[in-house]
Amino acid sequence: MQRTISFTLNGKPTRVTVDDQRMLLWVLRSDLGLTGTKFGCGAALCGACTVVVDKEAVRSCSTPVKEVAGKRVLTIEGLSQEGRLHAIQEAFLKHHGSQCGYCTPGMIMNAYALLQKTPRPTRAQIIQHMDDNLCRCGSHHRILNAIQEAAGTMKGGAQ
């Protein structure tokens, strides 16, 4: 059904008038031009499309846009504030968390959701939380190290 959906996108009030069954991923990428969120599988299997809705990591390829009505959506583009990188981004830089980088936005957003809820996760908790985010380049160790360090550097956990 065509209707107007209002939500907060990276801190800004946003309205789109679209078929409300359409998946959030395509509305973000195509209608709103935010291409940082990636398409990898289209079936909630890879995590490349992960964004944060309110406090949850969500697979935008499988989330109808109507489900974010009235909610706060955060994408990779909205993570750094006033040109300052988020601690997770800084840690990815330092630990070389990206090779091809295609999984990176989804990894960072999923890690962000983890640290919101569990500011000091154990390595096992990180692995469990991140396990359904795929990386074909094998950057896994670097990503784990980055998340662990970010958790350690963020005051009182995630901001």
Next chain:
Amino acid sequence: MTRDDSNSRGSMGNGGSGEGGVSESPPRDLSRRQFLALAGSGLFVFFPTDPLDAFQEPERLPARQGYPTDFNAYLRVGPDSRVTCFVGKVELGQGAMTSLAQLLAEELDVALDSVDMVMGDTDLCPWDMGTFGSLSIRQFGPVLRGAGAEARAVLLEMAAEQLQAPAGRLQVTAGVVTDPSAPGKRVTYAQLVQGKRIERRLEKAPVKPVSAFSVVGQSPRRKDALEKVTGKARYAGDFAVPGMLHARVLRPPAHGATLRDLDTAAAEKVDGARVVRDGDLVAVLHERPDLADKALRLVKARFDPPQPSVDDKTIFNHLLKTAPQPRLVGESGSLAEGEKLAANIVEETYLNSYVAHAALETHSATATIEGGKATVWASTQTPFPVKQQVAQALGFTPQNVRIITPYVGGGFGGKSASRQAVEAARLAKLTCKPVQVVFHRDEEFFYDTFRPAAVVKIRAALTGAGKMVLWDYKVYGAGDREARLFYDVPHQRTVSAGGWQGGNPPGMHPFGVGPWRAPSVNTNTFARESHIDILAARAGADPVEFRLGHLSDQRMRRVLEAAARQFGWKPARAPSGRGLGVALGIYAGTYVATMAEVAVNKSTGRVQVIRVVCAQDEGVVVNPDGSRQQMEGSITMGLGYALAEEVRFKNGEVLDRNFDTYEIPRFSWLPKIETILIENPETAALGCGEPPIVTMGAVVANAIHDAVGARLRQLPMTPARIQTALKRA
């Protein structure tokens, strides 16, 4: 120059038009803007003619096959002292954007941060065959270093004239030339080239000796890192040109199926949808990608199925039956003589399945045609060959096709074939609109050029004293790379029949095959190193000592000894119950020794790899941390083909279509990984991104055998196969 600046330059180099906007300018405008940006910053001063001519005379840019000898093709110095480096290689994740910049910065004596990379743009970069085979550093590296060294020498000559000092006395640091015996005398590269046309060339400009390296051998932050962690890095599917349509192409259900009838009426009724048919190409286009997809699902198409053929179980007999006559790869001594000396013969057959590349980014392309010129942003490992293919498909001259390669989201050999670029260009021509094609995951599996399924047969023998004396090796379907034995065996022969490179009899491989990270070497290493372990066990010897007893290659001994030291290998005869394995390999001149520890759950057949130690000799190490990243990636990816990855198919239909049934390694699979880089300044820099993966099948197989006494001869070593092997053991 701040890091931000350098990165926005980088993004231009990667085919973007710059800064953050949602939609792109049309390409002509884009190239004009790029051109103005480049020309305005004086980047063309090295060119002997007006900058404009550089674009108007494509033949001046090296479109011909072969690396140009004019160093101007690779680098330009701007009045702002920034150096732009042009290479036909692309950034797939392997870090070439950084390591190639290091090579140039080293030879030119400029700061690494001042180098901006322009990669894989066929209008701006010198010709290159493609980014594969660990060739970027090994083969192209010397070319780029040579260009940098010659440019530096020319600049020094110019500086000598300007400073009126002998060139030999001058020093260069970060692009500033000084005369140590006349403090205060200085001139920058930028000042030297500004407003001048330099046609000067030098016959011989030696590259630096390893001992003088200051940039090469360091591990700087990757040039692509900032864009990648902020979501600014753009891939071929991230370009949005005004008026662009997203295309979804109708695909057959199976290879060999033919379209019988087609009804597109319902799809055409979808608001904003367009249906295009051109021969075999049927596509639905829409301004929104998901709505194009929705409309495609309304297309009613009936296909005639192909003739029943092979499946993933019958493929191995099929390969043996259809393989061409084996070709001799290498031979020494005489097999007949070896048979005479044989006291203990071991004969085995090793199998591996088709494996997908499964890069996280699917094949993507965005194409526009304006003023008779096609521009295609493509996720490809081979922009220059793709340019030819697009030109041919459109009926354009190659000069009227430009391929721009932005960041590529993983390739591993799978983006050497770039069908999507041709499809996007054809559809752009048919619709007179910019068109984007992004494969869905099922198309990615369907059209992948898989690592070939293969059969290896080995007959080998020991003398009564436990020395290898005979080695008769036959590989079918995979290819002959690194098939030759590097162990000392007096009577040996290696033959190969068919492979990933094509030239196979029709139907031998029922779908596309191609290079897959270290092509044919994963297969050959799995078979060889498994067999060596069986022989070691027969000889009652520790697998490491047995290998050392047959190795006179000093580089190989050195990597093995380094890995054993780090691992803390204690000799024992397998199966020792410890779950430890070793495997050695060579790829493209790089040597690796890998050791692993595994735990096998006997009731489920599940394997957890606990620890991997890998020693690598890649000659001179350009970027140590970059090499380690690639080694870790190789080891992790290798767990996939070792334990889980196989493409199932039947009668031309690919049954694995997404990551639900096709499992790739994930965080919970990770072993502890320790990497060792051997110091070897005597050998020129070699590739680092592929070698360790070749050992992963065998090292895990050998460790499983050591753990539970079951020998796996087929990859992947799935829980079911392990359970079967356990019953036999």
